[in-house]
Amino acid sequence: MxxxxxxxxxxxxxxxxxxxxxxxxxxxxxxxxxxxxxxxxxxxxxxxxxxxxxxxxxxxxxxxxxxxxxxxxxxxxxxxxxxxxxxxxxxxxxxxxxxxxxxxxxxxxxxxxxxxxxxxxxxPGTHDPSGDIEMVEKELDLWILGIVEKDWEKAARIAEQTGGNIVQHLASRLTGLAIDEETIEAALLHFKLKREKPTAWSDGDLRTLVKWLREKTLxxxxxxxxxxxxxxxxxxxxxxxxxxxxxxxxxxxxxxxxxxxxxxxxxxxxxxxxxxxxxxxxxxxxxxxxxxxxxxxxxxxxxxxxxxxxxxxxxxGLLKAIVVFPVEDESKLSDKNGKVLPDAHVMKGGTTALDLARRIHSELAESFLYAIDGRSGKRLADDYGLKNGDIIKIVSSGRRS
Ligand SMILES: Nc1nc2c(ncn2[C@@H]2O[C@H](COP(=O)(O)OP(=O)(O)O)[C@@H](O)[C@H]2O)c(=O)[nH]1
Ligand SMILES: [Mg+2]
Incomplete structure (x- = not known):
C-alpha cells in the first residue's frame, strides 16, 4: 500500500x-x-x-x-x-x-x-484554500476522463453494435488505476447508466462516473x-x-x-x-x-x-488497513529466536490468514495447514478474515527451520 x-x-x-x-x-x-x-x-x-x-x-x-x-x-x-x-x-x-x-x-x-x-x-489570509481543493480534484478527474475519452465514441458504438461489453472496455482502460469491472458495475448501477446503451451516455454522465470512480479507488x-x-x-x-x-x-x-x-x-x-x-x-x-x-x-x-x-x-480510515502480528510460538508470542512480537504487518482490510502466510513467505502459503489465534489458541482456517491487532501463528506442513 x-x-x-x-x-x-x-x-x-x-x-x-x-x-x-x-x-x-x-x-x-x-x-x-x-x-x-x-x-x-x-x-x-x-x-x-x-x-x-x-x-x-x-x-x-x-x-x-x-x-x-x-x-x-x-x-x-x-x-x-x-x-x-x-x-x-x-x-x-x-x-x-x-x-x-x-x-x-x-x-x-x-x-x-x-x-x-x-x-x-x-x-496571508488573502487566498481561500477551499477553491484549491476543488481545483486539484477536478484535475484528477480530468486526467482520468482523458484516459476514458480517448477512444470512447468508437468503443461505445462497437460495444453497442456487437453486443460487446462496455464495462470490460472501461476496466481495461482503467487498470492502471486499479479500477476493476466490479467497481464500474457498481457505478453504473448507482447512476442508472444503461450498459447496453453507452452511446446514450452524455459527457456529463462520463464526468460523474469518473468522479465517483476516483473517490472510490483513490x-x-x-x-x-x-x-x-x-x-x-x-x-x-x-x-x-x-x-x-x-x-x-x-x-x-x-x-x-x-x-x-x-x-x-x-x-x-x-x-x-x-x-x-x-x-x-x-x-x-x-x-x-x-x-x-x-x-x-x-x-x-x-x-x-x-x-x-x-x-x-x-x-x-481511507484504506481500512489492519495491523497483524505474526508469531511462530503462540505461547511465548515470539519468533523462533525468542523475539517477542517481532513484526507488525500492515495489510488491507478483508485479508485472510492465507494472505498473511503469503506475505511472510510464499512457501508458507503453499504448505499452509491452518492458523492459530495467539489470544485464544483457537485454530483458524485459511479464509479467516484477519482483524486489526490479531496475533497469528501460521502452521504449515513444510519443513520447520
Ligand atoms: N508556516 C508554515 N510554513 C510551511 C509549513 N510547511 C511548509 N511551509 C513552507 O511553505 C513553503 C513551501 O513548502 P514546500 O514543502 O516546498 O511545498 P511544496 O511545493 O508543496 O512541496 C516553504 O517555504 C515551507 O517552509 C508549515 O507547516 N507552516
Ligand atoms: Mg515540493
Missing part, C-alpha cells in the same frame, strides 16, 4: 514528506532505502498489543515506544498540481506516473491562505497545512464544516520536532501531543525559540502537528 501526497505548489507537500520520512526513531531491522527521491518510508502508528498481552516485546520490522507501535509505510511526494496539469501542463506527466502507484491521497492545502492558485506567495483526506499561522484558524473551521476529512497540520513544526529528536535534544514520538526537552544547552537560540513556538502555536492549539495523524487516518 502506498499513500501519495498531492496538492498545488508551495502548500508544504515536500515539508510534509520530509518530516514524515525523517527517521527520528530508528528501526533496527529495516532497510530504509530510498527507491526514488520522492518515495520514502514514514511510520504508521498504532496501539501495540504488548501491554494487553502483558509482555515485553522485541520489535524487528517496527518499533514500540511505550505501547505505541510505529511501522514503516510507503509515501510518495507527488509533483505540484496546477490547473491544466491533466493536459500535460507543468509537471503533469511526472505527476500522473507517481499518482498511478498510490492507493490513497493526503491532499495538502495551504490553510493559511498565503499562496495563490499557482502557488505564488500572497499575503480516496483522499485534507491535510490543512501551515496551521501554525494565525490566518489558518478560520479557514480550517470552514474546511471542517464541509464533507471532507480535514486534519489541521503543521509540517514545518513536525520537521523541527523530528530533527531535534534525531539530534537527541528532545524526546518526541511522532504524533505525540508533547515533547520533553533533554538538552536545552545543546540547542541554538533559534532552535530553542522555534521549539517554544511549536509548543505555543501548534501543540497547545491543535493538540499535535497532524502529520502522523494524517498518515494514520489515510491507512486506517
Amino acid at each position: 502506498l499513500v501519495g501526497i498531492v496538492g498545488k505548489p508551495n502548500v508544504g507537500k515536500s515539508t510534509f514528506f520530509a518530516s514524515a520520512t525523517l527517521r527520528s526513531v530508528p528501526i533496527a531491522d529495516y532497510p530504509f532505502t530510498t527507491i526514488k527521491p520522492n518515495v520514502g518510508m514514514g511510520y504508521l502508528r498504532t496501539k501495540c498489543v504488548c501491554k494487553e498481552m502483558g509482555v515485553e516485546d522485541n520489535p524487528k520490522n517496527s518499533v514500540c515506544i511505550d505501547g505505541v507501535r510505529l511501522i514503516p509505510v510507503k509515501l510518495v511526494d507527488v509533483a505540484g498540481l496546477v490547473e491544466g496539469a491533466s493536459v500535460g501542463r507543468g509537471l503533469g506527466n511526472q505527476f500522473l506516473d507517481d499518482l498511478r502507484q498510490a492507493d490513497a491521497l493526503i491532499h495538502v492545502v495551504d490553510a493559511s491562505g498565503s499562496t495563490d492558485d499557482e502557488g505564488r506567495k500572497v499575503g 480516496p483522499s483526506l485534507i491535510a490543512a497545512n501551515k496551521a501554525d499561522l494565525p490566518t489558518s484558524k478560520p479557514n480550517i473551521e470552514k474546511l471542517k464544516s464541509g464533507e471532507r476529512t480535514v486534519i489541521p497540520c503543521a509540517s514545518e513544526a513536525e520537521l523541527l520536532l523530528r530533527k531535534a529528536a534525531e539530534q537527541g535534544l528532545i524526546r518526541y514520538t511522532p504524533g505525540s501531543n508533547s515533547f520533553d526537552v533533554l538538552k536545552r544547552d545543546g540547542m541554538t537560540p533559534a532552535q530553542s525559540r522555534a521549539l517554544d513556538l511549536v509548543h505555543e502555536r501548534v501543540l497547545r492549539v491543535w493538540g499535535d502537528t497532524g502529520v502522523q495523524q494524517a498518515i494514520d487516518q489515510a491507512y486506517f
